[in-house]
Amino acid sequence: MTTLKDIAKLAGVSIASVSYVINGNKQLSEETTKRINEAIAQTNFAPHSLAKSLRMGKTLTIGVLVEDIRGMPIADIVNGIEENLEEHGYQMILSDLHMLEKLYNQYDQIVDYRSYINKSVQQMLRSHVDGIIYVGLHDRHIDNIIDPIELPFVYAYSHGSKHDHYVSYNNIDGAMDAVNYLINHGHREIAVLAGHPDSFPTHQRMEGFITSLNNADLPIRDEYFFYGDWEYPSGYEQMKKILALPNRPTAIFVMNDLMAAGCINFAQESGLKIPNDLSIIGFDNREIASYLPVPLTTIQVPNREIGHESAKMLLELTTGSTVDKNAIILPCNLIERASVASISL
Amino acid sequence: MTTLKDIAKLAGVSIASVSYVINGNKQLSEETTKRINEAIAQTNFAPHSLAKSLRMGKTLTIGVLVEDIRGMPIADIVNGIEENLEEHGYQMILSDLHMLEKLYNQYDQIVDYRSYINKSVQQMLRSHVDGIIYVGLHDRHIDNIIDPIELPFVYAYSHGSKHDHYVSYNNIDGAMDAVNYLINHGHREIAVLAGHPDSFPTHQRMEGFITSLNNADLPIRDEYFFYGDWEYPSGYEQMKKILALPNRPTAIFVMNDLMAAGCINFAQESGLKIPNDLSIIGFDNREIASYLPVPLTTIQVPNREIGHESAKMLLELTTGSTVDKNAIILPCNLIERASVASISL
C-alpha cells in the first residue's frame, strides 16, 4: 500500500504538501502541484481511510440495523439505502438481527431482544459509524437503547410516530386508494379481510377503509369485517366464512397479498371465477401477486424510496444543522392487474 | 468516548499497562490488574476499533459484494454470511451492484460492469477489508479485477469451477433427486422444462435429468424436451405445447419454481387436475412454491448454508495457512408438498 510518505519522497516534498494538494486545502505553486500529481498518478495512491477517519473523527460509514434481510420489504429498503449512500461516498455496515428465527436461545428462553440489539449497536458504536438506520417494524425494542446515544438515528419503515426522525409510507391513503378503486368499479358491497387485529398497519388500513366507505355514503356493515394474521392460511380460512355469508359481498379489500393469495386459491377451488364472481384487491405488491392464477391488483409500498429518503435524512442529520423533528410519509400507488372487475350499476 | 488514556489516569498507571490487561498480553500484578479492571467497569470503555485496526493492520471487517440484495437466494446467502461473521466478531460492509436495473447508464449505453464493480472493490480496499465475498452468478465480470489483488476472496453461489475458492450447491444431484422422486412415484413418461438454454444451471440440471433416466433404463425422448427462460410467462407458454403433445407425459421436471407456477396456472385453466392428471416438480423452493393453488414439491437450495460456508472459508483464508484450492459443493434437499401423485403401475 502506498502512503503519503511514499508520494512525498517521490515528489521530493513533505507529506504535508501532498496532503494539501490532495484535499485542496492550501494553494501551492503550480510547479510542485504538478510534480505531486504526477507522483500520485504513477502509484495509483488512495488515502488510507482508517487513518483519515481516526484523525478526522468521521468514518463516512453508517450502520444499518435490519430485522431480517430476507424479509422482502427490508431487502428493497436496504437496496434503496445503499444506492443513496454510495452516491454520496458513504459505506454501510449491515447488522442483521435474525428476528425471523432467533426467538429462543439455547436454553429455550425467549430471547431478550433489547440486549441482543444492544450488542449490535455497541458494535456499531465501536466502529464509530456516523449514524444508524433501523429498518423494520419492531422499533419498540430499540427505543431505550438508542435514546442515550447522541448519534444521528433514523427509523425506516417504522409505523410508529413517536420518534423524531422516521420515514414511512401512507397506510391510510393506500387503503383509501384500494377501496376507492373498488367503489369506482361499481362495487357497493365491500368486505374487508384485515391483518392481525392488534397490529398498527391493520388499524391504519382499517381507518382508510372506513373513511372511503363514509366518503361514498356507503353503509359500514359489521358482518363484512374479517380478521386474519397476515399469513396465507388465514386468507384461505377466512375466505370460507366470507363465501358462506348469506348476502355475499361483490368485492373484498384484503390487507396483504399473502392472505389475498389464500382467498383466491380457495375461491377458485370452490368454483368461483375471480374477478367475475368476486373482485379482490390486495396490499404490498409482493412478488407473488404477479404469479397467482389471477394476477392480483394491489397497492405498492414505495420501499426503495423509503430507503432513499432514510439515507438522505440521515446524511442531513450527520452533516447539516440538526433538524428537531423530521418525518416523511411517502405515498403508495396502485398496481392494476386482473383481480377486480367492473360491476354494472 | 473514553480512551485508554482516561482509564490509565483513573487507575494511576500508564496506558501501556491498561492495554496489556485488556488484551492479556502480559502478566501484571493482581493488585494493578484489579485497579485497572475496576476503572474499565466504571467507564464502560471499549477500545476504538479504528485506532486498533490502524495499528494492527487488521480491520475484522469483510466486504460482501452482491449483485442485488433483492434477489432471493442472495438475501438468504447474505443472512448466512452475516450470522457466521458475527459469531466470529467480524463485521461486513455490503456493496450492492444493483445489477437488476443498472443495465444502462445516463447516456443509454450498456453499463460496463467491470468498471462498475471495480469501483466497489476499490472502495473496499480503501476500507482495508480483510477479505471479500462475491455473491451471485455473474462472476465472470469480476475475474480480472480481483486477480491482481492479493486479498482472500471467495465466490458464493457461483457455479463456475475455474476459481480457487468457492461455495456452491449440487445442481446435478438436485436434479437427480427430483427426477428420481418422480420415477419412484411410478412415472415413466417424464418431460423436462429447462431454463434458458445457454445457462450453466440448465446444463447441470439437464445432466442430472438424463442421468436419472438412464439409471432407470428409461428412454430419452426428444419430444419431451422444452426450454423456457426462467421466467413465469415462459412456463405458461411452454405448458401449452406440452399439453398439446400427442402422448402427454405423466410428469414434468420444471427447472425452477417460477416457470412451474406458470405451468400449474395454465394447467388449471385448461381444466387439468394437478397432480392427478399431471405431476409437476420444481426447483429452488422460492416463497411462491407454498402459495400456489397446488403447493409445489420442489428442490431446496441450501442458500444460508452457502453463506455460512463462504464466511467460514474466507475467515480461514484470512487467518490460517493459505489453502491453495478449496471448493465446497453443498447438497440440495427435496421439499415434499402436493404437486406429485403416485401412478399405479
Add this chain to the structure above:
DNA sequence: TGAGTGTGGTTAATCGTTTAACTAACACAA
C-alpha cells in the same frame, strides 16, 4: 531603512491504539 504583507513550503502535534525496548527493584547464588 524597516515594518508590513504575501507566497510557498516545512515541522510537529494529534487521533487511540499496540508492543518492543528499557528501567527499577528485588532475590538469590557464587
Add this chain to the structure above:
DNA sequence: TTGTGTTAGTTAAACGATTAACCACACTCA
C-alpha cells in the same frame, strides 16, 4: 560483593493521515 534472573511497570515509536503554527524569502510602500 558482584553478577544474573525475575518481576512489574514505563517510555516511546509506530500505524497513516490532517492541520495549526512556524519559517524563509521576496516584494511593497511610507
